[in-house]
Amino acid sequence: MKRPLQTALLTLTALALLASTGQARTWxxxxxxxxxxxxxxxxxxxxxxxxxxxxxxFEVELANELAKSLGLKVQWxxxxxxxxLIGLKSDRYxxxxxxxxxxxxxxxxxxxxxxxxxxxxxxxxxxxGPMTAAALSGKSVAVQVGTTYLENVRKVSxxxxxxxxxxxxxxxAALMAGRADAWVGDKFTGIExxxxxxxKVVQGALLFNERIGMAVNKGNxxxxxxxxxxxxxxxxxxxxxxxxxxxxxxxxxxxx
Amino acid sequence: MTKPATTPRQQPMGGGTLLLWFGGAAxxxxxxxxxxxxxxxxLPDPIGLRAxxxxxxxxxxLMLTLVSGVIGLxxxxxxxxxxxxxxxxxxxxxxxxxxxxxxxxxxxQILFVYNAVPPLLKSIGIDLELNEFWSAVVALxxxxxxxxxxxxxxxxxxxxxxxxxxxxxxGLNGAQTMSTVVLPQALRIVVPPxxxxxxxxxxxxxxxxxIALLExxxxxxxxxxxxxxxxxxxxxxxxxxxxxxxxxTLFTDQLEKRVKVGSR
Numbered sequence: 429m430k431r432p433l434q435t436a437l438l439t440l441t442a443l444a445l446l447a448s449t450g451q452a453r454t455w456x457x458x459x460x461x462x463x464x465x466x467x468x469x470x471x472x473x474x475x476x477x478x479x480x481x482x483x484x485x486f487e488v489e490l491a492n493e494l495a496k497s498l499g500l501k502v503q504w505x506x507x508x509x510x511x512x513l514i515g516l517k518s519d520r521y522x523x524x525x526x527x528x529x530x531x532x533x534x535x536x537x538x539x540x541x542x543x544x545x546x547x548x549x550x551x552x553x554x555x556x557g558p559m560t561a562a563a564l565s566g567k568s569v570a571v572q573v574g575t576t577y578l579e580n581v582r583k584v585s586x587x588x589x590x591x592x593x594x595x596x597x598x599x600x601a602a603l604m605a606g607r608a609d610a611w612v613g614d615k616f617t618g619i620e621x622x623x624x625x626x627x628k629v630v631q632g633a634l635l636f637n638e639r640i641g642m643a644v645n646k647g648n649x650x651x652x653x654x655x656x657x658x659x660x661x662x663x664x665x666x667x668x669x670x671x672x673x674x675x676x677x678x679x680x681x682x683x684x
Numbered sequence: 685m686t687k688p689a690t691t692p693r694q695q696p697m698g699g700g701t702l703l704l705w706f707g708g709a710a711x712x713x714x715x716x717x718x719x720x721x722x723x724x725x726x727l728p729d730p731i732g733l734r735a736x737x738x739x740x741x742x743x744x745x746l747m748l749t750l751v752s753g754v755i756g757l758x759x760x761x762x763x764x765x766x767x768x769x770x771x772x773x774x775x776x777x778x779x780x781x782x783x784x785x786x787x788x789x790x791x792x793q794i795l796f797v798y799n800a801v802p803p804l805l806k807s808i809g810i811d812l813e814l815n816e817f818w819s820a821v822v823a824l825x826x827x828x829x830x831x832x833x834x835x836x837x838x839x840x841x842x843x844x845x846x847x848x849x850x851x852x853x854x855g856l857n858g859a860q861t862m863s864t865v866v867l868p869q870a871l872r873i874v875v876p877p878x879x880x881x882x883x884x885x886x887x888x889x890x891x892x893x894x895i896a897l898l899e900x901x902x903x904x905x906x907x908x909x910x911x912x913x914x915x916x917x918x919x920x921x922x923x924x925x926x927x928x929x930x931x932x933t934l935f936t937d938q939l940e941k942r943v944k945v946g947s948r
Contacts, residue, residue, distance in 0.1 A: 579910075
């Protein structure tokens with residue numbers, strides 16, 4: 429019993445060592461190349477969404493502005509959500525802007541920039557469905573895999589079944605098809621869904637609040653500093669407010 | 685239990701041995717799950733803490749494989765015999781079924797059964813909504829059934845036509861010829877490729893993760909997206925799949941040995 433276990437552990441360690449040889453591009457490297465590689469999901473309206481071939485949304489436009497003020501060209505990469513931070517850790521791109529709620533678990537794996545908006549996880553259901561955390565008891569809830577919504581729905585006691593889908597849009601489809609009693613996701617995305625479905629779904633209570641931040645690879649302090657500086661500038665010179673007004677009709681920056 | 689293959693005259697598998705074989709396989713899988721649980725719990729973070737999730741996923745994967753495998757075998761035998769028929773209207777439905785299933789990707793089939801079939805049925809007045817498990821079972825068993833059908837057809841065609849002619853000249857009718865002369869021989873030929881399909885089915889069941897069925901692959905992707913450590917997670921998933929297929933082939937090898945006896 430002892431032997432195979434040790435072999436397995438050794439193999440895992442060896443593989444882990446092999447994998448961690450990559451090196452994140454520092455600010456100097458990026459500046460020299462003139463192009464920054466940014467990753468997002470592209471399936472999270474209105475923040476990042478692919479409309480046909482065009483990648484757009486609040487976060488996409490914001491990141492484009494930040495890159496512009498840093499004097500860089502942008503190369504976009506889209507990836508499944510649960511793959512984004514893993515890809516960041518293996519340096520497939522320089523930073524990720526994909527509505528990542530800042531959590532202690534994630535902060536152990538990557539470094540977060542200052543939050544670029546504040547939001548919450550909201551319940552969306554069909555009329556007559558569960559509207560509060562207490563009402564979720566005995567119900568089935570659809571969420572996207574690898575999200576803070578999954579973690580927080582797990583904390584709600586009495587939920588009968590948490591179904592995890594690869595994409596948020598799949599989880600919403602499960603709600604629409606009646607395969608789940610509720611969907612839990614971002615409150616702004618929820619508002620969009622309610623609008624798009626014209627009364628077939630309604631938004632319930634917030635399950636939790638969260639701060640959303642861009643992520644860079646652990647220890648890439650020089651890039652993090654530049655991103656924070658660009659974000660601060662955008663927040664103060666009115667360009668952020670303009671963009672936020674365009675997408676939400678309000679300023680979504682974190683108040684405190 | 686099993687005598688060496690050199691024994692000249694072994695009886696083909698009887699009811700008793702078959703029961704023993706099933707019992708053995710069931711016991712072996714139970715033991716395997718126990719072993720997986722113990723080993724995974726020993727492993728460091730992020731595997732050890734979530735060992736039970738992996739085991740639950742592995743159990744679901746095995747369930748999917750067994751249920752779809754059995755339905756797929758029945759489907760395959762029926763469609764395979766249909767395809768060897770001399771009557772075109774018997775052949776046609778089987779041919780269309782195989783054409784459709786073999787010509788489209790399994791992932792699309794799973795998504796189709798899960799997302800597209802319920803509204804289609806609703807539009808013709810049937811209110812049937814399969815849950816994740818049964819959606820996956822329908823798609824997987826149709827898929828493996830089509831491949832099995834071709835295997836079984838090949839097995840039937842491999843029996844020399846003289847066998848059938850001899851049976852007919854002895855006064856057996858078509859159905860009797862098929863069930864007592866051709867099929868028993870054909871089944872011996874097709875066991876290895878059928879086993880191949882079963883092993884492929886076990887691995888293909890990973891595609892059911894796309895419809896939120898918590899099997900081994902989705903269990904793994906949950907863990908890897910929480911811990912951001914793909915290497916230990918993917919290695920664990922691969923190892924568990926390997927363990928499952930290894931135990932499975934251990935027993936199907938026995939089956940192959942036993943059914944071979946009569947033809948020697």
